[in-house]
Amino acid sequence: xxxxxxxxxxxxxxxxxxxxxxxxxxxxxxxxxxxxxxxxxxxxxxxxxxxxxxxxxxxxxxxxxxxxxxxxxxxxxxxxxxxxxxxxxxxxxxxxxxxxxxxxxxxxxxxxxxxxxxxxxxxxxxxxxxxxxxxxxxxxxxxxxxxxxxxxxxxxxxxxxxxxxxxxxxxxxxxxxxxxxxxxxxxxxxxxxxxxxxxxxxxxxxxxxxxxxxxxxxxxxxxxxxxxxxxxxxxxxxxxxxxxxxxxxxxxxxxxxxxxxxxxxxxxxxxxxxxxxxxxxxxxxx
Amino acid sequence: xxxxxxxxxxxxxxxxxxxxxxxxxxxxxxxxxxxxxxxxxxxxxxxxxxxxxxxxxxxxxxxxxxxxxxxxxxxxxxxxxxxxxxxxxxxxxxxxxxxxxxxxxxxxxxxxxxxxxxxxxxxxxxxxxxxxxxxxxxxxxxxxxxxxxxxxxxxxxxxxxxxxxxxxxxxxxxxxxxxxxxxxxxxxxxxxxxxxxxxxxxxxxxxxxxxxxxxxxxxxxxxxxxxxxxxxxxxxxxxxxxxxxxxxxxxxxxxxxxxxxxxxxxxxxxxxxxxxxxxxxxxxxxxxxxxxxxxxxxxxxxxxxxxxxxxx
Numbered sequence: 233x234x235x236x237x238x239x240x241x242x243x244x245x246x247x248x249x250x251x252x253x254x255x256x257x258x259x260x261x262x263x264x265x266x267x268x269x270x271x272x273x274x275x276x277x278x279x280x281x282x283x284x285x286x287x288x289x290x291x292x293x294x295x296x297x298x299x300x301x302x303x304x305x306x307x308x309x310x311x312x313x314x315x316x317x318x319x320x321x322x323x324x325x326x327x328x329x330x331x332x333x334x335x336x337x338x339x340x341x342x343x344x345x346x347x348x349x350x351x352x353x354x355x356x357x358x359x360x361x362x363x364x365x366x367x368x369x370x371x372x373x374x375x376x377x378x379x380x381x382x383x384x385x386x387x388x389x390x391x392x393x394x395x396x397x398x399x400x401x402x403x404x405x406x407x408x409x410x411x412x413x414x415x416x417x418x419x420x421x422x423x424x425x426x427x428x429x430x431x432x433x434x435x436x437x438x439x440x441x442x443x444x445x446x447x448x449x450x451x452x453x454x455x456x457x458x459x460x461x462x463x464x465x466x467x468x469x470x471x472x473x474x475x476x477x478x479x480x481x482x483x484x485x486x487x488x489x490x491x492x493x494x495x496x497x498x499x500x501x502x503x504x505x506x507x508x509x510x511x512x513x514x515x516x517x518x
Numbered sequence: 519x520x521x522x523x524x525x526x527x528x529x530x531x532x533x534x535x536x537x538x539x540x541x542x543x544x545x546x547x548x549x550x551x552x553x554x555x556x557x558x559x560x561x562x563x564x565x566x567x568x569x570x571x572x573x574x575x576x577x578x579x580x581x582x583x584x585x586x587x588x589x590x591x592x593x594x595x596x597x598x599x600x601x602x603x604x605x606x607x608x609x610x611x612x613x614x615x616x617x618x619x620x621x622x623x624x625x626x627x628x629x630x631x632x633x634x635x636x637x638x639x640x641x642x643x644x645x646x647x648x649x650x651x652x653x654x655x656x657x658x659x660x661x662x663x664x665x666x667x668x669x670x671x672x673x674x675x676x677x678x679x680x681x682x683x684x685x686x687x688x689x690x691x692x693x694x695x696x697x698x699x700x701x702x703x704x705x706x707x708x709x710x711x712x713x714x715x716x717x718x719x720x721x722x723x724x725x726x727x728x729x730x731x732x733x734x735x736x737x738x739x740x741x742x743x744x745x746x747x748x749x750x751x752x753x754x755x756x757x758x759x760x761x762x763x764x765x766x767x768x769x770x771x772x773x774x775x776x777x778x779x780x781x782x783x784x785x786x787x788x789x790x791x792x793x794x795x796x797x798x799x800x801x802x803x804x805x806x807x808x809x810x811x812x813x814x815x816x817x818x819x820x821x822x823x824x825x826x827x828x829x830x
Contacts (some may be wrong), residue, residue, distance in 0.1 A: 254633070257630040258641055262644070264648070334553070353558075360806060361761065363785065365565035367789070394557065395558070486658060501647075
């Protein structure tokens, strides 16, 4: 971003007004966060403590976590789902980055003619609702014998994340001073040379933020997963839904499963929030 | 397919340094772009064209029958099907209300956050969390712990206030889903608006303050005007995603009356049990046409943003 790096500033001069607004921000945040807090709390309860009038004090137990991570015969197990998700999400994101980095180079640093049209083509694919393609995709996957395979989701998540990755990377690449790249070109550096010596090191934080966002979207994706991989090769979102039952209470168990399913992505998001904010919002504007 | 509205004016920026581009040079520039471009065409345009073809047939999988070309028959009687018309209206409401709710709340939160106060980082962390959660988890947790008729937290509050408990999800399926979507999308809007607030040139604000403008005036005259493109961007991105909501419907209501949007309806009529691939495809094409209509407007806004950035 340009010169004025964001500094939170004090709009009003009255310190008491500021303190009151700060307290209001805290109140709003705690209320807003409550459903998450309550989910975590419920995950440490016995079912009878979770399924009753809201209870703040109880004897915490890890039994629900034990229950949901034990593999029940025949059903999709915690271990399988996490392995599938990890393999699918990481492979897909790696391929996305391999494709998006050169593409962003061709849109930002040495722009092709009509680069704006190309960029809009990528974005416009996000306007195509997934339902419009799910039937042909399902039929193609069945014909290629790829239903219930990890490969089919790896491929489809390329389509989900590539436009976003190109869009964000382009904005990060544009911030690299063009003199540096010109100097490298005069020295005779090839595209690969420029990428490894200047662009990748300088845009590394932006690249990391972009990859993280791809990971979040792929990790949380449910529609393709449930349509194409309902049995084997299933991912974590589907595993979460196996923890609801039609008989008996299940809220504590569901909460424990939910916490496990969300924790990798939430932690990563918390750690990288500042950069992600920039990548998402500023990246989208620039 | 929707690139028609992209601006085709002279390419600006770094190109100006090298006005003469040889053919081989232009292909060398295109090369790094091609793999991504080809993959996106294969993954999005090919299925789309296949969908158009399906929509012109009377293809039913169950019971299996011959697949015949029937022209636009699927489209002709589409709006006679009141289930489809209902789904269209649900889609409109399930998109517009969450987008508006989230942009209003998100802007308010962003204004609260755009100042120094104790624990600011923690407050921001708490506020962005819903955006990071899995949509399936969000739907299930809200349904079973917040909205539950017997021991949901909301009903506990309502009873403490002297009201009688409400079966939120079964009585107000659409409203329940809208509330959940607002909760999920507010952090996203907040982040975009926060970026907008923090990119305001500090010198202009200082000058206004020195000139004796009051905070309310500064906010209305300068801040709101500056925030407008960010707000448009938030509305645009929110609309693209929310028009396709599926997960929340699947886990909260399973597409009961009043909460089936067109994407969910297409699913129900095809691989979700209807198996009428021809008719279902025609519904999905309608979603695409509607999305293109929105996208055309939206892309114009976006290209305006890109241009504005270059002038600035």
